Amino acid sequence: MRNERGRRLGKDVPIVVLTGAGISAESGLATFRGADGLWEGHRIDEVATPEAFRDDPELVHRFYNARRRQLAGPGIAPNAAHLALARLERAWTGDFLLVTQNVDDLHERAGMVRTLHMHGQLGMMRCLACDEVGPADEQLSVRSCCGVCGSIATLRPDVVWFGEMPRGLGRIYKALETCGIFIAIGTSGQVYPAAGFVEAARAAGAWSIEVNLLASAVSDFFDEHWRGLASEAVPALVD
Ligand code: BJW
Numbered sequence: 001m002r003n004e005r006g007r008r009l010g011k012d013v014p015i016v017v018l019t020g021a022g023i024s025a026e027s028g029l030a031t032f033r034g035a036d037g038l039w040e041g042h043r044i045d046e047v048a049t050p051e052a053f054r055d056d057p058e059l060v061h062r063f064y065n066a067r068r069r070q071l072a073g074p075g076i077a078p079n080a081a082h083l084a085l086a087r088l089e090r091a092w093t094g095d096f097l098l099v100t101q102n103v104d105d106l107h108e109r110a111g112m113v114r115t116l117h118m119h120g121q122l123g124m125m126r127c128l129a130c131d132e133v134g135p136a137d138e139q140l141s142v143r144s145c146c147g148v149c150g151s152i153a154t155l156r157p158d159v160v161w162f163g164e165m166p167r168g169l170g171r172i173y174k175a176l177e178t179c180g181i182f183i184a185i186g187t188s189g190q191v192y193p194a195a196g197f198v199e200a201a202r203a204a205g206a207w208s209i210e211v212n213l214l215a216s217a218v219s220d221f222f223d224e225h226w227r228g229l230a231s232e233a234v235p236a237l238v239d
Contacts, residue, residue, distance in 0.1 A: 009207065013180035014095035016172075017085060018197055022186020022212060024106055026079045026231045029070065033188050039063055048161045057154070064157045068122055068136065071104050081185065081230035082110035088238040089114060097175045099168075101187060101194050103159050118166040118194065120159035128154040166193060176200040183237075185211040186230050189218035198222060211237065 021031040030036040032044040039047065040063075046052060047063045070076065078086075089096055089112050098115045100107055103122040107115045125136040130149035136157070137147070144155045160166050176182070182201030189195040198208050198221045210222040211233045219225065226233040 009181055010094075011092050012094040014175070014178050015092060015097070015181040015183070016175050016179045016197070016201065016206075017088075017096075017098045018182070018184045018187060018194060019085075019098065019100045019102060019107070020185070020187025020194070021102060022188075023081050023230045023234075024079075024102055024104055025186065026081070026229060027104075027106055028076050029067075029104060029106075031186075031188075033190065039066070045162060048159070050161055050163060053156060053161070057156075060157075064122065064159075067103075071122060076106075078106045078110035079231045081234035082106050082112075084235040084238050085185075086111040094180075095175065095178070097172070097179075099172055099175075099194075099197070101191070116168045116171065118160070118168055118172065120157070120167065122157065122159065124158035125155045126158040127151075128156060133158050169193065172197070173200060176206075177204050179204060179206045182206045182208045183211065184209070184216075184222070185234060187212070187216065189216035209237070 021029070025031050037044065047060055053060045085098065085107065089098065096114055098107060098112055099118055100115060101119050103117065103120055105121065105123060123136055124133050126133050127146035127148055129146060129151050132146070132148035134147045146155060176197055177200065179201055182198060184198060187194065195218050198218055201208055202221060207224070208222045209224045209226065210216065210219055211226045211230055213227065213229065226237055
């Protein structure tokens with residue numbers, strides 16, 4: 001990998017990669033804030049909050065069931081950006097952490113193993129009776145049978161909604177504080193704490209690179225910008 005001045009960035013440098021919905025857009029999954037971002041006329045902040053689930057759990061389950069069905073569909077597969085990151089992980093000799101805000105499993109399907117899902121996973125559910133997390137084998141309804149405790153209980157998608165604490169923050173900030181390279185791919189920089197990771201990495205002295213079709217809300221904090229499709233820019237950056 002090279003920086004914009006052509007300097008090779010060694011594969012032994014600790015690296016943190018952050019991905020957002022833009023990396024999965026070319027796999028056929030809609031982003032949240034793009035032109036295709038509305039679901040049945042709802043913005044993401046109308047269906048991804050604990051309040052929305054309390055007020056209309058059927059609506060919220062419909063939203064997540066539709067996304068589960070789409071993700072399991074025949075046309076959905078990792079694209080060239082996911083595959084390039086998997087190659088990067090395999091080739092990297094230094095510490096490597098992929099933090100994804102995405103709840104899809106396309107990084108895993110591309111073969112990545114060091115993936116931290118800070119906003120949870122679409123394929124998992126949580127039982128509000130026993131608090132256990134298990135696979136969302138079936139389409140969820142408001143009250144379903146919990147595969148763990150066996151009760152008919154309220155199940156919710158095991159994802160992180162607005163106002164809830166993202167996962168793995170201790171591990172993420174520890175990696176950011178020691179990283180030499182930080183790359184953000186396909187994220188609008190509008191949702192915290194992920195939007196603030198670039199500042200934490202820069203404070204640690206890391207070289208920061210943004211890959212995005214457009215400028216994000218935090219573009220000014222990055223040292224280097226690759227404007228374009230993730231499927232083209234990520235292989236060009238990492239191979
Ligand atoms: C391409 C491309 C292509 C397209 N190639 N690029 C005021 C100030 C600061 C913070 C707050 C505030 N008020 C409230 C908050 C906190 C709140 C927040 O940030 N709100 C903002 C709206 C202001 N955050 C939270 O509540 C979080 N929790 C929290 O803060 O806990 C307390 C805490 C305190 C202190 C420290 C730490 C924590 C929780 C946030 C949870 C977000 N949940 C969601 C839903 C997850 C489940 C699901 O998927 O349904 O996460 S919302 C949604 O947004 C989802 C995403 O992960 C997240 C980010 O979206 P992302 O990935 O950036 O997608 P888009 O669509 O926004 O952007 C796509 C980008 O790709 C664009 O830039 C395109 O240009 C680009 N692109 N195609 C390259 N082919």
